[in-house]
Amino acid sequence: MNYLIKCNTPLYSVVLLFLIAGTTVFSQNNDAFQSKNQFWDKVQFGGGLGLGIGNGFTNIAVAPSAIYNFNQYVAAGVGLQYSYLKQKNLFSSQMYGASIIGLVNPLPEVQLSVELEELRVNVSYENINVEDDFWNTGLFLGAGYRAQNITIGARYNVLFNKDKNVYGDAFMPFVRVYF
The missing domain is CATH 1.20.5 (Single alpha-helices involved in coiled-coils or other helix-helix interfaces)
Structure with a gap:
């Protein structure tokens, strides 16, 4: 045993x-x-979709993005963007690129942002057979009112160049939504 x-x-x-x-x-x-x-x-997804159709005019935009919330005050993320714009018998344009965004919420209702955007722009003018391809860089500083996942505000492009820019003005309103 x-x-x-x-x-x-x-x-x-x-x-x-x-x-x-x-x-x-x-x-x-x-x-x-x-x-x-x-x-x-801690990751939230958002972005934008756009569709504009009119008399000989078409505008289609897709811009997905994601942010990582480090804490309740600071978040950072990345985004992609594609846009197609055509005015019949005048021009057509494609833009595609990426962006990096930083968000700071000093108060729950206030959101400050800084966003660096780099877009490749291809424009074809139909009446004069001219093509213009260039890079467009934007550095946006923004502020907005935040209610849960939605922020409404305005941003300003500090690198705005009125002679070579895809935007009509340096000052732009925005609506930002993350889920």
């Missing part, structure tokens, strides 16, 4: 070792899973 106990003791130890190791491995996987979920819990 003593011999059986000695033989089973190493087997019992090995089984116990595997149970402890397995529990440790699963708890580490659980921590990694929770860390991953905590990251995605």
